[in-house]
Amino acid sequence: MERGSSYPNAADTSAAAVPEETTLSIVQQRFKADETVHLIFEAYQIKGREHFEGLLTLVSSSSGGTYAIISFSLLRTPLTGSNDLKINKVFPINTSFKLTTDNKGSKTEQQFELCTDDDRPSQYCYHPIRTELGSDEFNEFCAEIDSCKRTMWDGGSPSEAVLNFRWLDDYREIGEVKQELKKRESEYIVYKDIVIYCATWNVNNRPCWDNKNTLRPWLACGEKAPDIYAIGLQELETTAKAMLNGNQMQMYATQWVRKILENLHNGVEYEELQSVRLYGIMLIIIVRKQLRQHIVRCRVNSVARGVFKTLGNKGGVAVSFQLNEANICFVNSHLAAHMGNVAERNDDYKAIDMSMRFEENGLQLRTINDHDHIFWLGDLNYRIQEPIGQQRPGPMSDAQTFELMLQFDQLRMEMSYDRCFKGYTEGEIKFAPTYKYDVGTDTYDTGEKQRAPAYCDRVLWKGKRIEQLEYNGVMEIRESDHKPVYAIFRVKIKTRDDYKYKMVLSEVLKAVDKRENDSQPQIITDRPIIEFGLVRFNEPVIRDFNVYNDCSQQVDFKFKVKDLPNDICEKWLHVDPRSDSLMIDSARSIRVRMLADANSVTGLLKKICSTSDRCDFDILILHVRSGRDIFITVTGEYQPSCFGLSMETMCRTERPIGEYTLTEIKELMLDVTPMYRVPMPREYFLLIDYLHKQSGQLKGIFQSYDRCQPLSSQFNAVRDWLDTWSDDKFPGTPQTAAEALLLLLDLPEQALLEPFVDDLLATRSKADAERYIDLLSEPKRNVFKHLCLFLCEGIERGDYDANNIATIFGRVLLRSSKCNVTIDYHSRCSEFMQRFIRIENPDTVVGGNGLSSASLQT
Known part of the structure; x- marks a missing residue:
C-alpha cells in the first residue's frame, strides 16, 4: 500500500536530478486537478484458473466533497506511465457502500467483496503484507475507508447525508x-460571459397582460441587454373556475408570453425558448435568437404542493438546459403562505428540491443540483417576524431601515440554520419590502389584516462563476399587491474552444x-497522405513511402481488396509491393505509381464528376494481420486534357482546354443543355486538317489500333499541341496524328454513335442508318459525317484499305458492352461502316462535296 508524497525523498540527490515517479504519482495522472489519490491498495482478481493483478485507489474530489474507490487493472508491470492503467469499476463510498470479508477457510481468508448502489459484489484478493508498524495493510485500508465516511458524514447519520458523486460520472463506463x-x-475549456436576467412577480390573479401600462420598468432594466431572461409569475389565475378550465389557463399563459416579449430590451431579437406552467405558477425562458443554436437538452418539470396538491396552488416549476458545456437550471416556486408557516415553507422547498427530475432518454436523471448554475426565484413567502413587543421601524425609505427589518427575515434565519436553500446565495437587499400593498398604490396593507411588510419575492443562486450585477424591486408597477423583483447576473459559461x-x-x-x-501487431507509416501534385494525361508520377514495424513481433501486411473495382486500388494506380512481412525493427519502402492513360482516364473523369468536393485519387487500405487497418489517402490535381472528354464537352469550350481548371471542366462535363459554341470540336478538326494536308504520306497509318498498347514517344507533345490550340507546326508524324484521332474517338465514356448503337447495328441500309445519325447530338453528328468524308477521300486516293478502315473505326464508333459479346459483332460493325465509306460515285459521298480544309472550318 502506498500513500503520502507522490515522489520519493530526493534530499540526497543533486538539484538537477529528476525525481523518480512512484506508483502513486503515476496513478494521480489519471485524475483531474481537484481530485486527490490518498492511497493505493494492491489487490488481484481470480477468473477461472488465472489471476489478474490490479490496484484499488482511494480518491476524493474537492468539488464534490466525497470519496470513492476506483479499481484499475494493469496493462503491464512494472508501470511506466498512466497509459498502463485501465479503469474496471467505480465504488462511491455512499450510504449503500459495503466492504465485506470472507473468513470461511484459509483459502479465502484474504478475500473480500466491494459493492455499492445495489450492484453485484466484486470479489478481490490481497496479499497478507505487514507494515513496518506490524499492522496488516488490509486493516489499514479498511480503517482509512471508515475515516472517509466519518469525514463525509461529520458524525451525523448517513441517511441524512446529501452526497455529491457527480464527479464519478467521468469514470463510469x-x-x-x-x-x-x-x-x-x-x-x-474557456469561459464566456453571458448576462442572465431573472425576474419574479406575484400578479395576484390580475390579467396585467391586458392593461395598457408597460412592463418595461421591470423587464428592460440594466444597461446591457440580457442574453437570457428567466421570468417567473405566481397567482397567474388561481380561482377554482380558472384552474379547472385548461383552455382559459392556456389563453392567460399565451397572452402573458406575448406581453413579456413586447416589453424586453430594444434592439435585440429574442425568442421564447421554453415555458412551463403549474396552474397559477409559470416560468418563461426567453433567449437571444443567435444564442438558441448553442442550447441543447432543454427539459421541463413541475412539483405540486399546497392544499390542492393535485392542482398545485403551491409548488414549483423548472427549466433545465445545456448552454455550450454548462448545465443551467431555473426554478420558479410559490411556497406556503402566512407568517407562522415557516416549517411548511421549508418542507415545500425540500419537496421541490428532492422531487424535481429532468428526463433524459426516457429516464428521470438530472436533479436540480446536477447543474453548474442554478437560479431559484419566486414568491417564497418568507416574512419579517419581528420579536413580540418590537416597535416596527418608521417609513421604509432607506437602506438602514431595510437592514433593520432584514435582521428578522425568516428566509435569512432559516438559511443560517441550514433548514432551506443550503448552498444558495442571495444578493444584498437595498430595496423596500415587496409585499403587501394596496392594489394601485405604494401603500402597505391598510386592510383589515394590515399584514406586516415582507420580502416575499426573492431571487437566489447557486454555482460558481456567477456575479450579481443588480438586485431590485420595481415600485412604479402597481397592478398587484406584490411588487415585481429582478436580478441581473454575469455568468461565465463553460465553453469548448473547438x-x-x-x-x-x-x-x-x-x-x-x-x-x-x-x-496487437501494428505498423506505422511515414506518409498517411500521398500527394502527387499536378497529374497529366499519359505522364506517370511516382511516390514512395515507408512502413515501419515498431512492435515486438513480426508483422504481416497486405493492401486490402475493395468491393469496387475489386482490386486494392483504382485503375490509374499501381502499388508495389501489394503485401509483405516486416521483422522486428524493420522498414519497407512501398512505391505508388499514378498514370491516367487510355485505359483509366475515363474512370478518373467519371469519379471526378461524381464527387461533390475535391476528388482524391484513391484511399488505400493497408491491412495488418491481427491488427488495425491503416488508411492512406492518395491525392493530387488532374490537369484537364481533351483526351477522355465527350464531343459535347469540347464543343462547349471557348478557350484551349489546357487553360481550364478541373472545376471548370467538371461544370462543362455535367452540363446537359444542347448549347454549343462550335459545331465540332476544334481538337478533332486540327487533327483532320493536318492529316488531310499530308496526302501521299498516309499509307499504313490506320493498319491497327489497340488502346492497351503504349503510346508513341511523340504523343505527349501532340497532347500539348491540341490542349493549347497551338499555331506551331504539328509536333508529330501522321502515325501520331492517327493515334491521337482514334483516342479522341475511343476514350469518352460513351461511344460516338451512342445512344443508337443497337439500332444502327440492326439497320440493313444506309438510308435507315442515316435516320438515326440525324438524331445524334450536333457535335457527334458532325464529327461522324466529317470523319466519313475524310476516310472516304483517303480510300479513294488509295492511302488505306476500306475493309481495314471499316473494321478499326467500326469497333471504335460502335463500341458497346452489350453487343460485343455476340459472335457477329465485329462483322456487323464493319458492315455498317462500309455503307458510309464505300466508293460508289462522287455524288454519293456524305456531304456531297470533296474534302478540303475550307469545308471543315467551324
Missing part, C-alpha cells in the same frame, strides 16, 4: 477517450490507440 478528455478539460479541443482530442486518440494496440 464512458470509454477511455472521454475519460482522458475530461481529465484534460483545462486545456480546451480548435484547442481538436488538438487535445487528436493527442488523446493517439494515446488511447497506442494503449489499445500495444498488445
Whole structure:
C-alpha cells in the first residue's frame, strides 16, 4: 500500500536530478486537478484458473466533497506511465457502500467483496503484507475507508447525508477517450460571459397582460441587454373556475408570453425558448435568437404542493438546459403562505428540491443540483417576524431601515440554520419590502389584516462563476399587491474552444490507440497522405513511402481488396509491393505509381464528376494481420486534357482546354443543355486538317489500333499541341496524328454513335442508318459525317484499305458492352461502316462535296 508524497525523498540527490515517479504519482495522472489519490491498495482478481493483478485507489474530489474507490487493472508491470492503467469499476463510498470479508477457510481468508448502489459484489484478493508498524495493510485500508465516511458524514447519520458523486460520472463506463478528455478539460475549456436576467412577480390573479401600462420598468432594466431572461409569475389565475378550465389557463399563459416579449430590451431579437406552467405558477425562458443554436437538452418539470396538491396552488416549476458545456437550471416556486408557516415553507422547498427530475432518454436523471448554475426565484413567502413587543421601524425609505427589518427575515434565519436553500446565495437587499400593498398604490396593507411588510419575492443562486450585477424591486408597477423583483447576473459559461479541443482530442486518440494496440501487431507509416501534385494525361508520377514495424513481433501486411473495382486500388494506380512481412525493427519502402492513360482516364473523369468536393485519387487500405487497418489517402490535381472528354464537352469550350481548371471542366462535363459554341470540336478538326494536308504520306497509318498498347514517344507533345490550340507546326508524324484521332474517338465514356448503337447495328441500309445519325447530338453528328468524308477521300486516293478502315473505326464508333459479346459483332460493325465509306460515285459521298480544309472550318 502506498500513500503520502507522490515522489520519493530526493534530499540526497543533486538539484538537477529528476525525481523518480512512484506508483502513486503515476496513478494521480489519471485524475483531474481537484481530485486527490490518498492511497493505493494492491489487490488481484481470480477468473477461472488465472489471476489478474490490479490496484484499488482511494480518491476524493474537492468539488464534490466525497470519496470513492476506483479499481484499475494493469496493462503491464512494472508501470511506466498512466497509459498502463485501465479503469474496471467505480465504488462511491455512499450510504449503500459495503466492504465485506470472507473468513470461511484459509483459502479465502484474504478475500473480500466491494459493492455499492445495489450492484453485484466484486470479489478481490490481497496479499497478507505487514507494515513496518506490524499492522496488516488490509486493516489499514479498511480503517482509512471508515475515516472517509466519518469525514463525509461529520458524525451525523448517513441517511441524512446529501452526497455529491457527480464527479464519478467521468469514470463510469464512458470509454477511455472521454475519460482522458475530461481529465484534460483545462486545456480546451474557456469561459464566456453571458448576462442572465431573472425576474419574479406575484400578479395576484390580475390579467396585467391586458392593461395598457408597460412592463418595461421591470423587464428592460440594466444597461446591457440580457442574453437570457428567466421570468417567473405566481397567482397567474388561481380561482377554482380558472384552474379547472385548461383552455382559459392556456389563453392567460399565451397572452402573458406575448406581453413579456413586447416589453424586453430594444434592439435585440429574442425568442421564447421554453415555458412551463403549474396552474397559477409559470416560468418563461426567453433567449437571444443567435444564442438558441448553442442550447441543447432543454427539459421541463413541475412539483405540486399546497392544499390542492393535485392542482398545485403551491409548488414549483423548472427549466433545465445545456448552454455550450454548462448545465443551467431555473426554478420558479410559490411556497406556503402566512407568517407562522415557516416549517411548511421549508418542507415545500425540500419537496421541490428532492422531487424535481429532468428526463433524459426516457429516464428521470438530472436533479436540480446536477447543474453548474442554478437560479431559484419566486414568491417564497418568507416574512419579517419581528420579536413580540418590537416597535416596527418608521417609513421604509432607506437602506438602514431595510437592514433593520432584514435582521428578522425568516428566509435569512432559516438559511443560517441550514433548514432551506443550503448552498444558495442571495444578493444584498437595498430595496423596500415587496409585499403587501394596496392594489394601485405604494401603500402597505391598510386592510383589515394590515399584514406586516415582507420580502416575499426573492431571487437566489447557486454555482460558481456567477456575479450579481443588480438586485431590485420595481415600485412604479402597481397592478398587484406584490411588487415585481429582478436580478441581473454575469455568468461565465463553460465553453469548448473547438480548435484547442481538436488538438487535445487528436493527442488523446493517439494515446488511447497506442494503449489499445500495444498488445496487437501494428505498423506505422511515414506518409498517411500521398500527394502527387499536378497529374497529366499519359505522364506517370511516382511516390514512395515507408512502413515501419515498431512492435515486438513480426508483422504481416497486405493492401486490402475493395468491393469496387475489386482490386486494392483504382485503375490509374499501381502499388508495389501489394503485401509483405516486416521483422522486428524493420522498414519497407512501398512505391505508388499514378498514370491516367487510355485505359483509366475515363474512370478518373467519371469519379471526378461524381464527387461533390475535391476528388482524391484513391484511399488505400493497408491491412495488418491481427491488427488495425491503416488508411492512406492518395491525392493530387488532374490537369484537364481533351483526351477522355465527350464531343459535347469540347464543343462547349471557348478557350484551349489546357487553360481550364478541373472545376471548370467538371461544370462543362455535367452540363446537359444542347448549347454549343462550335459545331465540332476544334481538337478533332486540327487533327483532320493536318492529316488531310499530308496526302501521299498516309499509307499504313490506320493498319491497327489497340488502346492497351503504349503510346508513341511523340504523343505527349501532340497532347500539348491540341490542349493549347497551338499555331506551331504539328509536333508529330501522321502515325501520331492517327493515334491521337482514334483516342479522341475511343476514350469518352460513351461511344460516338451512342445512344443508337443497337439500332444502327440492326439497320440493313444506309438510308435507315442515316435516320438515326440525324438524331445524334450536333457535335457527334458532325464529327461522324466529317470523319466519313475524310476516310472516304483517303480510300479513294488509295492511302488505306476500306475493309481495314471499316473494321478499326467500326469497333471504335460502335463500341458497346452489350453487343460485343455476340459472335457477329465485329462483322456487323464493319458492315455498317462500309455503307458510309464505300466508293460508289462522287455524288454519293456524305456531304456531297470533296474534302478540303475550307469545308471543315467551324
